Amino acid sequence: MVEVIRNTSDGSRPAVEGKASLPRLSFEFFPPGTPAAEERFWDAVVGLSALNPEFVSVTYGAGGTTQERTFKAIDRLRRETALEPAAHLTCVGASRAEIDAIAEKYWEAGVRRIVALRGDAPQGSAGYEPHPQGYAYAADLVAGLKRVADFEISVAAYPEVHPEACSAAADLDNLKRKLDAGASQAITQFFFDPDDYLRFIDRARAAGITAPIIPGILPIVNFQRTREIAASCNAALPGWLVDLYADLEENNQVRHPVAVSLAVDLCRYLMARGVEDFHFYTLNRADLTAAVCRLLRNDVRSGQSQRERPRLLAGGLS
Numbered sequence: 223m224v225e226v227i228r229n230t231s232d233g234s235r236p237a238v239e240g241k242a243s244l245p246r247l248s249f250e251f252f253p254p255g256t257p258a259a260e261e262r263f264w265d266a267v268v269g270l271s272a273l274n275p276e277f278v279s280v281t282y283g284a285g286g287t288t289q290e291r292t293f294k295a296i297d298r299l300r301r302e303t304a305l306e307p308a309a310h311l312t313c314v315g316a317s318r319a320e321i322d323a324i325a326e327k328y329w330e331a332g333v334r335r336i337v338a339l340r341g342d343a344p345q346g347s348a349g350y351e352p353h354p355q356g357y358a359y360a361a362d363l364v365a366g367l368k369r370v371a372d373f374e375i376s377v378a379a380y381p382e383v384h385p386e387a388c389s390a391a392a393d394l395d396n397l398k399r400k401l402d403a404g405a406s407q408a409i410t411q412f413f414f415d416p417d418d419y420l421r422f423i424d425r426a427r428a429a430g431i432t433a434p435i436i437p438g439i440l441p442i443v444n445f446q447r448t449r450e451i452a453a454s455c456n457a458a459l460p461g462w463l464v465d466l467y468a469d470l471e472e473n474n475q476v477r478h479p480v481a482v483s484l485a486v487d488l489c490r491y492l493m494a495r496g497v498e499d500f501h502f503y504t505l506n507r508a509d510l511t512a513a514v515c516r517l518l519r520n521d522v523r524s525g526q527s528q529r530e531r532p533r534l535l536a537g538g539l540s
């Protein structure tokens with residue numbers, strides 16, 4: 223028997239004797255824009271729903287470009303599936319009144335979860351500028367959403383520090399502000415060195431942040447694209463990973479099993495240290511994420527995960 227560290231609603235992490243529990247999962251999709259993409263989206267949703275996720279989220283395009291598509295996907299998920307949908311919403315390109323109206327529309331449609339983000343400037347623009355009548359930062363958005371209705375709100379967190387933050391400490395203060403404004407948990411940007419996440423959790427707990435901080439896991443579908451996104455969001459690509467993909471990009475037969483193996487290793491490392499929640503950036507495909515999650519759940523069912531003792535961190539993990 224191994225001590226298993228469980229999250230509680232207040233973020234504390236009492237040790238519980240007993241069997242390791244299955245990892246809790248959530249899946250992120252982007253809203254489809256064409257009939258073919260729509261088919262892929264629903265294939266991915268169906269393919270992953272058997273894993274019984276805590277929630278599935280749908281992103282919101284830069285500058286609010288996908289507002290209608292995000293709503294349509296979320297609304298259909300709520301009406302036609304048993305899944306719990308979470309709508310991403312950003313501050314970009316809309317006044318507070320417009321954002322409040324979107325939030326009201328979600329609430330009336332029965333949607334209770336929101337992932338509240340600042341968003342980024344649309345491509346080609348000079349940088350992020352708050353809308354003159356808008357919510358300037360995610361913390362303001364969270365407070366505004368809570369005034370509209372009692373949503374369950376997730377916010378973003380950055381193990382390797384948000385690229386525009388003036389310091390790591392200022393970025394943590396910002397995370398704290400978002401949680402104090404009414405968010406109940408954070409989801410991290412993806413990362414490839416699990417110790418970056420664990421060190422971040424240590425810093426967050428030391429700063430008095432007790433809410434769950436769920437690691438965001440990206441199974442690599444396309445390394446070149448991953449590299450571009452990583453550069454824009456300050457996620458480091460370890461040298462060994464760059465070397466590994468140097469001659470893999472064109473090799474479909476090998477790169478997908480490799481991506482599964484890398485994500486499984488990352489999650490196993492975290493699970494061995496007490497992490498039980500994982501948010502997957504699915505890129506609207508079920509295969510890689512489903513394979514990773516099935517292997518992780520099998521670890522627990524077969525007792526494999528109990529062979530490693532969790533590292534007990536002060537104050538809790540995700």
Ligand SMILES: Cc1cc2nc3c(=O)[nH]c(=O)nc-3n(C[C@H](O)[C@H](O)[C@H](O)COP(=O)(O)OP(=O)(O)OC[C@H]3O[C@@H](n4cnc5c(N)ncnc54)[C@H](O)[C@@H]3O)c2cc1C
Binds near residue numbers: 337377
């Ligand atoms: C899980 C997850 C999901 C995402 N989903 C989407 C999505 O659907 N659509 C999308 O467009 N983007 C999405 N993003 C990207 C996100 O919008 C960007 O990372 C964006 O640059 C920051 O958003 P934020 O909510 O973290 O912003 P904030 O928390 O507002 O922080 C943004 C920056 O401003 C700083 N800051 C905050 N408040 C202040 C202040 N008062 N004064 C000065 N500086 C301040 C912070 O330290 C940080 O550097 C997502 C990111 C994550 C991790």
